[in-house]
Amino acid sequence: MSALPVNIPPDTVKLRLEKTLISRVPRAAFYNLSELWFLWLTYNSITSVHPSSFVNLKALRELHLDGNLLTTFPWEGLRDMPRLQTLGLNNNRLSSLPAHAALFLPNITYLDLSSNRLTILPAELLDLWFPLPELQEGPVQRKILGLHDNPWLCDCQISMLTSLSKSLGSPVVLMDQLLMCSKSVGRSGMLLTQAELTRCMRPSVQPAATRVISPLGSNVILRCDASGYPTPTLTWIKTSAYAVIQESPRVGVRWSIISLNGLSYEDAGEYRCQARNMAGISEALIKLKVMGVSRLTRFPKKKPKKTLVKSSPKYRKPNQTSASTNTLTEKESPFITSLFTALKNRVQKA
Known part of the structure; x- marks a missing residue:
């Protein structure tokens, strides 16, 4: 068998293809298998997987591609399998683990990357597997990782992961903690536990x-x-x-x-x-x-000035005299005095 079979019943729940000559997984290869829960494509001759190979596998829980000839894996294709929990990629030829893989692995609780050609572990994966306490949402979900049998460069990243996995209540469990340092200077073939990397500190x-x-x-x-x-x-x-x-x-x-x-x-x-x-x-x-950012300064409103309105003169009755009529001017006063004196003299003579 050199190609994926066609006309698989659409209600298939488990599909296992093993030890064939299948070399590639094309686009939308399992589109009609929306009920599929388990997919094993192990120990074939697969060298490439299309990023859209797993479209419509919304119910898939397990995906095994171990024992093939993969040098790269389309991590972005995992978003088409939102319920996937188990991913087996062991015994391939993967030489790098990209940082963006952390974006598509939050739901994976079993990840086997053992027996590949990996040398460096991205810091983003360490943040995913060991999040800061203030960034944790809900209870911690434990994850099982297979990282053994890779030529790791024994730096602080891989040393930090092994030390944290040994701590009490660690969210990560390593299948095998005997990791080898195959590219560390002066430590070729040495177990990571023997390397002097205890100073590494987050x-x-x-x-x-x-x-x-x-x-x-x-x-x-x-x-x-x-x-x-x-x-x-x-x-x-x-x-x-x-x-x-x-x-x-x-x-x-x-x-x-x-x-x-x-x-x-x-x-x-x-x-x-x-x-x-x-x-x-x-x-x-x-x-x-x-x-002053949250509230604006308010100045008191100015009261409007009162304007004086001249009122019209009040109406007076005819028998009323104003105070001004009883007031004599300086010119009228001597004349009245002399007139009053003349009248008084006439009265006395009479």
């Missing part, structure tokens, strides 16, 4: 403050310290417009600061200090609040 980040409140127009310095081995590098997120100063006072320790001069409203927000080394990635969050 970064630990400590900010000077996690919450900063400062008034508008002021100057602020944010500081972040990190420790780990190898000495981690620090990266600030949301600081493209500002200078970053990094210092390493000693091996395994690094600190970094950013200076924010003349704070504006746009400077407020969250700043992440991210530390990275070969053993993993860690980060800390700093929240900066600029006074």
